[in-house]
Amino acid sequence: MTMTDPAVGSAAPGSADAARTRTEDLLARHRAVTPRWQSLYYEQPIALSHGEGRHVWDVEGTRYLDFFGGILTTMTAHALPEVTAAVQEQAGKILHSSTLYLNEQTVELAEHIAELSGIPDARVFLTPSGTEANDAALLMATAYRRSNQVLAMRNSYHGRSFSTIGVTSHRSWSPTSFSGLQTTYVHGGYRLRSPFRDLPDGEYTAACVADLRQLLDMTGGDFACLIAEPIQGVGGFATPPDGFFGAMKEVCDAHGILFVSDEVQTGWGRTGDHFWGYQAHGIVPDMLTFAKGVANGLPLGGVVARAEVVDAIAGNHISTFGGSPLVSAGANANLRYLLEHDLQGNARVMGERLRATLAPVVADTPWIAELRGRGLMLALETVHPGGIDPDPARAAALTEACKDRHLLIGKGGLYGNVLRVAPPLSLTAEEADEGAQLLVDAIRSLG
Known part of the structure; x- marks a missing residue:
């Protein structure tokens, strides 16, 4: 499936600083009217503006490769024309x-x-x-x-x-x-x-x-x-x-x-x-x-x-x-x-493609216990080296490192120490390679 990305640019009149102010203002309003247990991802939460294909944009115009799809819910693609x-x-x-x-x-x-x-x-x-x-x-x-x-x-x-x-x-x-x-x-x-x-x-x-x-x-x-x-x-x-x-x-x-x-x-x-x-x-x-x-x-x-x-x-x-x-x-x-469009078949092929890039890196990283899952439903579990004691702090740091590289992934697990990779099923080979490399770079940046 081929999609053309819209122009990046500010989501509203004014500077990027104005957009950031709008994000901060939205966060303050969110916290004023929602329960304290309604959590948000990231130390600095993202205010999403729009999406297309396998990408989303925040109100500042920053584009992210979406490898979580609204918790596995944007299954085919953002803004799929047929839907x-x-x-x-x-x-x-x-x-x-x-x-x-x-x-x-x-x-x-x-x-x-x-x-x-x-x-x-x-x-x-x-x-x-x-x-x-x-x-x-x-x-x-x-x-x-x-x-x-x-x-x-x-x-x-x-x-x-x-x-x-x-x-x-x-x-x-x-x-x-x-x-x-x-x-x-x-x-x-x-x-x-x-x-x-x-x-x-x-x-x-x-x-x-x-x-x-x-x-x-x-x-x-x-x-x-x-x-x-x-x-x-x-x-x-x-x-x-x-x-x-x-x-x-x-x-x-x-x-x-x-x-x-x-x-x-x-x-x-x-x-x-x-x-x-x-x-x-x-x-x-x-x-x-x-x-x-x-x-x-x-x-x-x-x-x-x-x-x-x-x-x-x-x-x-x-x-x-x-x-x-x-x-x-x-x-x-x-x-x-x-x-x-046989997106099931695409999930199998793209999942194998992601795994081929991630598996050797996981094997060489002492603080990742394993890579598991199948298809476009993959996970990495972070632990303290030398055992399987969970390391949620490392998982949080990896999530932030991915965000810094404009890649969105999910978290989960009993201890909050599992990174979840689940992009839309229309993921292309180029996007799979890009996302896998961004994740690899984020892992290596944490030592």
Whole structure:
């Protein structure tokens, strides 16, 4: 995909100093009206003005190569003409109607997602976010199984609502221990800090499965579901061996426990090798949830499950904003572009290209424990040399060093010591090489 970058230059009349003053003023206004826990990246936060392709500009006119895409949400490209045109056309017709009324854009989107999901007899419930998608999945699973007990993975993150916080095993994102769910956390894909980390892939999986079996034997196995991210997102792109969740699901199936694949970050081809993260494990989940990249930044999520599971909910339920005509129009255009341009294939090729440049540098850097992930979903974990004690200060410094080089990357991990690399899936070879070299330069600048 080829895009022409707009002229750089000031975003408003006046000097660069005036633009910086506007950034500082915006920051002061932000802090005056938002919660103190609503964090911003960087010591000097960036005020974004616009974007195109794989680049964004701040109000001072500085251009950045975007390797995080609004937390993996700008999936295809900034200002993708096909999505922009679809949204503009729909905006001239009707913006909103709620799920109380039929709308062709919304039905078309649900049909497409049901087909792509791989789940037989699929039903789709659309929401405005991934948090609400996971919330709805938990509601369906607990209603279907008539149990409020849930299995989740250690190091997991599933959203910021009351119920999704209740299945999140990540202290930085768990402000309360209160929950209507009884959650038990099992061993998962974060191998670096697992007691089984030194085992080969097959033995690692077997050890985690044995632990799950023992847990179910001890508790009776009356759980509604196991919810899992095929690759943990906020957890720092922790990646289990292929086939891991296939072995876990086999145990769950024996107890009637539903398997929920949280594809909010792994869906739509980002991992390169597969369209969905679950496909690396030789299974079809009972339910899957999605959000983020599906609408390329428009607020959309959802849950897909077999009809019998979805229909287990009693009473009337609607969504005021889920799958609005405007958002659905953008999502339909985005998915068409994704499939017609084989962005999954591009994610695989560009991910391999990035890895080829980064891997030898990581191997020679004593304060980076590993490079992990797949496709355009890669991570580097910073540690104190000589062990695996986390070094979040080094991660923060690397993030700033990348910003100084006009490269935007993300952070994550339980200790805030993981750098996340996840550019839009339309990334070009030239941009991949540029971004990889900027990241390498930033790593070397820190010694």
